[in-house]
Amino acid sequence: MSIDSIYVHKMWDDNELSKMVRGGVPFPMLSDAGGRVGKAFGIFDEDAGVETRGRFIIDPEGVVQGYEVLTPPVGRNISESLRQVQAFQVVRESKGKEATPSGWKPGKVTLKPGPDLVGKVWEVWKTDMAFD
Amino acid sequence: MAEEMEVGCARPTGGPVGEEPSGEPVSQTQSVKEVKPMIQVGKKAPDFIAPAYQKGKFISVKLSQYLGKWVLLCFYPGDFTFV
Structure with a gap:
């Protein structure tokens, strides 16, 4: 979503993005002329x-599970956004019984918070697991 | 999911996703200065309706259409920049 019109979105998709992504952008490119939606989300730069x-x-x-806001010059890490979605999905599927510790990604160990885990995280989670 | 239609300008609906707007609905022309940012993790996102372009069509998208799915909502400064 940006303040550009849907017509400019189409031009961008037709003339540039479709050269990067086969078939063009698959998801909706939203237009927020005036920035009213951006203001509601607190990210519009007046x-x-x-x-x-x-x-x-x-x-x-419809619940916000996480957000990140960067100033324009620095781009996002899409892999990290997807990793977070995967982590929230794991937590949701476990109905909150499992948690994903720092550095978790699919295939890595999850934690099951409870009395048995208190003081024992060090036994199942090592600091090098915080990194890729 | 999203119908092809004239949607007017993008606007918050004035309420959280999946709930009735509280108080007066936000009209297309009304200033939304009074719409407070309500972003907090663990709380519902503000619902909105916005025009969109997708795969050759101009459509209308309402955030609450995506209830039941995970949504990654990304804002960026402008087309023809990187995202």
């Missing part, structure tokens, strides 16, 4: 008149 790089993970209930 001085520059544009949206900043806000990214929100919204779960199937």
